Amino acid sequence: MARAPRKQSNKSKGISRRTLLVGGGAAAGLLIAWGAWPRRYRPNLNAGPTETIVNAFLKIDRSGQIIVVVPQTEMGQGVTTVLPQILADELGADWRSVAVQSAPVSPLYANTLLAREWLASDWTRVLGDAGDWAIGQYATRSALMLTGGGTSVPMFHDAYRDAGAVARVLLCKAAAASWSIPWESCDIQDGLISDGADRRMKIGDVVAEAVQFDLPEILPYRQGQDARLSGQDLPRLDTPSKIDGSHNFAADIRLPDMVYASIRQGPIGDALLAGTDDRAAGGVTGFLKLVKRDRWVAAVASNWWAANKALDLADPVFTLRGKPVSSGGIDEALENAFSSSAGRRLYAQGDLLPVFEGATILASEYQVDAGLHLALEPLCATARVTDDGAEVWMATQAPGLARAAIADALGLSADAVTLYPLHAGGSFGRKMDWDAGVQAALIARDMGRPVQLQWSRLEDVVQDRPSAPAHARMAAKLGRNGAIEGWLAKVATPCAMTQTWARIADGKLPHEAAADAADKATRLAVAGMAPSYAIPNWAVDHYPADVGLPLGFTRGNAHLHSAFFTESFLDELAHLANMEAMSFRIQMLGGNPRLAHCLSTAAAMGGWQGGVPGSGQGLATHMMNGAYAAVLVEAEMSGDRLNVSRIVAAVDAGDQVNPDIARQQIESGLVYGLAYAMGASVPYEAGLPIRAILGRMNLPRLADVGEVTVELMRSTADPAGVSDVAAPLVAPAIANALYTWTGQRLRSLPLVGAA
Known part of the structure; x- marks a missing residue:
C-alpha cells in the first residue's frame, strides 16, 4: 500500500x-x-454540561442517568450489557437508568x-x-485496547466492580454530609441513596459534590444478595436500538457532502496494481474518480452501487509476485513442514521414548482447512480528513492500533486522528485488522471530502484472513486397562496470531507477516493441544509453515483445530480399547472434576446411549481460559447432506454476571462450530477462492440447526469468557457421531464437501 x-x-x-x-x-x-x-493516568473522557466524571468507567448525569464507559467492542457478544451490569450491581443503580458510551483510546483501558x-x-x-x-x-x-478471546469479563470484572463501589461510597458520603450522619449508615438501592430509615436522595442531586470526597483506605463492597443485579437475566441495553433501526453500524454513518467508495485489492499474496480501464469506469452515472495505490484501486461515486459498478467496468489488473496460493499448495506446505528443522517440542510431560519404544501404537492423521469469518457485516469505514486532522468511524477490536495505523498512513501524529469506535455487525476476530480504516482515510484525503468505504462480499471473502489450516499426526499407546500411557501430537500449521500481531502492531503487509512467521514455532499455534486428561507421558510438537495464505484472529483461534484433533483421536482410542467414549474419558478426568461434571451432565441430558452403532451420538470436551465445556450431538447423513438434529452443551464458566447472555454466546458458538464443520471453507486456486457466494459454501441454515440445549453449571468460581469455548467442540462431536452412523472415521474438516 x-x-x-x-x-x-x-x-x-x-x-x-x-x-x-x-x-x-x-x-x-x-x-x-x-x-x-x-x-498514573487520568480519564480522558468528555463530559456534557450536566454530567460528572466519577472515574474512567463512569459518568453520572444530574438527572440520575448512569453512563457506563465501555472500552470493549460490541460484536453481538453482549459486552455492553454485562460490564455495565457489574458496575450497576455494585453501585446499586436502577437498571432502567443505565446507558453506555464507547471509551476513547487510553492506557486505562488496556487489555x-x-x-x-x-x-x-x-x-x-x-x-x-x-x-x-x-x-x-x-x-x-501503549494503550493496547483489545477485544477478543473471551477476555472482556475476566479482564475488566474487578475494574467495573471497583468503579461501582467507588461511586457508591462517594455518593453515600455526600448524602451523609447533608444529613449529618455517618456515611457507613447509608446505602444505594434502585438508584436512590437512603439512610436506612425514611430519608431518600437521588443520585444525580449529589454527584457533583460526591467526587470531592476522599475514599477510605479499604474499599467496601456490597454485602448480601438482596436487590442485586449480578446473576440476573437483565435485558440487553443494545436490543431496543437494534430492533427499531436506530443503532448505528459503520454503514449507517452519514456526513455532509459524503461520497461512497468500493475497493479492489487483487489476488491473495504480493499483488501490485498493473492497470485499469479508466474510460469504461467513467461511463457510470454518479461515478466521480478512481483512487489508485500500489496495491489497491477504489472507485468513488455518489452512491455505493455506482462505485462498485464502475470498479467492475474498470476491470483492474494486478501483477502477482511469487507463487499463487492454492489448496494443493497449502496441503503440500503443511506436509513438508513435518520434515522441516523448524519444528519444536513445546509441551511435554513424563518420558515418551520408553513408552513408545517397541510398543504397538495407534497412529492417525487429521487435517483442517482454513475457516473464513463470514461476518454479517463486511468491512466498512467512514473518514473525513481536513487540514486540522482526520476523523474515522469504524468498528475495530484494536482501536489504539487502528488509530496509529491511520495516523501513520496520513503522515499525522496520533493526536491528530479521532477514531469513533462503533459496534460491529459480527466479527469473529476479523475486525482486529484495520485495513478499511486506513483505506477510507487515504481515499477521503484524495477526494477532499468525507468518504464511506464499503467492501463488497466478494472482496470480503477474497481478502479474508481465515483461521489456520492444519495437519496433525497423532500417536498413542494404550495400557491393558484401556488407559492412555503415552500420547504424541505433531501439528503442522502456521500461527495466525503471530501473523495478526505483525500486521496490526508492526504494520507488515499480509504476505510479509506470513513469510516472517514461517519458521517460528509458537505455543499460540497449538493452543488447546495439551491434553485435559490424566496422561502420564505426553508431548506436543509444532511444525510452522508458510502456506501462502495470510491468516487472522478468529473465534477460538488455534483451539478450533486442536479440539478436533484431540477429541476425534480420543474417540478412536476409546473404540480401540473397546470402551464406550464417555467412560473412557471419565476414567482420565479424576484430576479435572469441573470438566468431568460437564461431560457427565451433557451425557445425562442428551440421553447418551454409549455410542453404539447407529445411535448417531457423539461427545467432545474441551477447556480454555478458565471455562470448561462438553457437547453431545445427534447427527446423521441424509445422502450427502449432514443433519444435526440435536446439540446439548454443558458449560462451567464460573459465576456468570448475566446467565442469559452467557447462554446466547454458547449457542452462538455452537452454531459457529457447526458452520466450521459443514462449510465456512473454500478451495483456493491461482491466488483466489474458487467460491465467494455464501449460498455455495454449505453453511448451516436455520432448518439445519436442530434442538439446542445449554446447561450453565452452578459455580462460585470467577466468571470466565464464554464466547469461544463452545465453538471448537461441535466439529469433533459431529465427527464422532457420524462414526457411529456410518462406520467411517472422518478426519478432515469440513466434514462434508461444499456444493
Whole structure:
C-alpha cells in the first residue's frame, strides 16, 4: 500500500526482549525502558454540561442517568450489557437508568490479559511474574485496547466492580454530609441513596459534590444478595436500538457532502496494481474518480452501487509476485513442514521414548482447512480528513492500533486522528485488522471530502484472513486397562496470531507477516493441544509453515483445530480399547472434576446411549481460559447432506454476571462450530477462492440447526469468557457421531464437501 511521507511514526512496535530488558539481564534486575514515564493516568473522557466524571468507567448525569464507559467492542457478544451490569450491581443503580458510551483510546483501558496471552514467549516465561509484569506495562503504556478471546469479563470484572463501589461510597458520603450522619449508615438501592430509615436522595442531586470526597483506605463492597443485579437475566441495553433501526453500524454513518467508495485489492499474496480501464469506469452515472495505490484501486461515486459498478467496468489488473496460493499448495506446505528443522517440542510431560519404544501404537492423521469469518457485516469505514486532522468511524477490536495505523498512513501524529469506535455487525476476530480504516482515510484525503468505504462480499471473502489450516499426526499407546500411557501430537500449521500481531502492531503487509512467521514455532499455534486428561507421558510438537495464505484472529483461534484433533483421536482410542467414549474419558478426568461434571451432565441430558452403532451420538470436551465445556450431538447423513438434529452443551464458566447472555454466546458458538464443520471453507486456486457466494459454501441454515440445549453449571468460581469455548467442540462431536452412523472415521474438516 502506498503511503504518504511520514511526519511522525506512530506504530506500536512489537514487544521484544530488547524492548523491555536493559543492562545485565534478569539476574542483574529487570529494568523497564520506560521507567521515567508517568504511572498514573487520568480519564480522558468528555463530559456534557450536566454530567460528572466519577472515574474512567463512569459518568453520572444530574438527572440520575448512569453512563457506563465501555472500552470493549460490541460484536453481538453482549459486552455492553454485562460490564455495565457489574458496575450497576455494585453501585446499586436502577437498571432502567443505565446507558453506555464507547471509551476513547487510553492506557486505562488496556487489555493486559489478552496481551499476556498473545505476547508471551519463551523469555517472558523464564522471567515468570516479572515477564508478565513487563508485558502488562507494555500493554498499558501503549494503550493496547483489545477485544477478543473471551477476555472482556475476566479482564475488566474487578475494574467495573471497583468503579461501582467507588461511586457508591462517594455518593453515600455526600448524602451523609447533608444529613449529618455517618456515611457507613447509608446505602444505594434502585438508584436512590437512603439512610436506612425514611430519608431518600437521588443520585444525580449529589454527584457533583460526591467526587470531592476522599475514599477510605479499604474499599467496601456490597454485602448480601438482596436487590442485586449480578446473576440476573437483565435485558440487553443494545436490543431496543437494534430492533427499531436506530443503532448505528459503520454503514449507517452519514456526513455532509459524503461520497461512497468500493475497493479492489487483487489476488491473495504480493499483488501490485498493473492497470485499469479508466474510460469504461467513467461511463457510470454518479461515478466521480478512481483512487489508485500500489496495491489497491477504489472507485468513488455518489452512491455505493455506482462505485462498485464502475470498479467492475474498470476491470483492474494486478501483477502477482511469487507463487499463487492454492489448496494443493497449502496441503503440500503443511506436509513438508513435518520434515522441516523448524519444528519444536513445546509441551511435554513424563518420558515418551520408553513408552513408545517397541510398543504397538495407534497412529492417525487429521487435517483442517482454513475457516473464513463470514461476518454479517463486511468491512466498512467512514473518514473525513481536513487540514486540522482526520476523523474515522469504524468498528475495530484494536482501536489504539487502528488509530496509529491511520495516523501513520496520513503522515499525522496520533493526536491528530479521532477514531469513533462503533459496534460491529459480527466479527469473529476479523475486525482486529484495520485495513478499511486506513483505506477510507487515504481515499477521503484524495477526494477532499468525507468518504464511506464499503467492501463488497466478494472482496470480503477474497481478502479474508481465515483461521489456520492444519495437519496433525497423532500417536498413542494404550495400557491393558484401556488407559492412555503415552500420547504424541505433531501439528503442522502456521500461527495466525503471530501473523495478526505483525500486521496490526508492526504494520507488515499480509504476505510479509506470513513469510516472517514461517519458521517460528509458537505455543499460540497449538493452543488447546495439551491434553485435559490424566496422561502420564505426553508431548506436543509444532511444525510452522508458510502456506501462502495470510491468516487472522478468529473465534477460538488455534483451539478450533486442536479440539478436533484431540477429541476425534480420543474417540478412536476409546473404540480401540473397546470402551464406550464417555467412560473412557471419565476414567482420565479424576484430576479435572469441573470438566468431568460437564461431560457427565451433557451425557445425562442428551440421553447418551454409549455410542453404539447407529445411535448417531457423539461427545467432545474441551477447556480454555478458565471455562470448561462438553457437547453431545445427534447427527446423521441424509445422502450427502449432514443433519444435526440435536446439540446439548454443558458449560462451567464460573459465576456468570448475566446467565442469559452467557447462554446466547454458547449457542452462538455452537452454531459457529457447526458452520466450521459443514462449510465456512473454500478451495483456493491461482491466488483466489474458487467460491465467494455464501449460498455455495454449505453453511448451516436455520432448518439445519436442530434442538439446542445449554446447561450453565452452578459455580462460585470467577466468571470466565464464554464466547469461544463452545465453538471448537461441535466439529469433533459431529465427527464422532457420524462414526457411529456410518462406520467411517472422518478426519478432515469440513466434514462434508461444499456444493
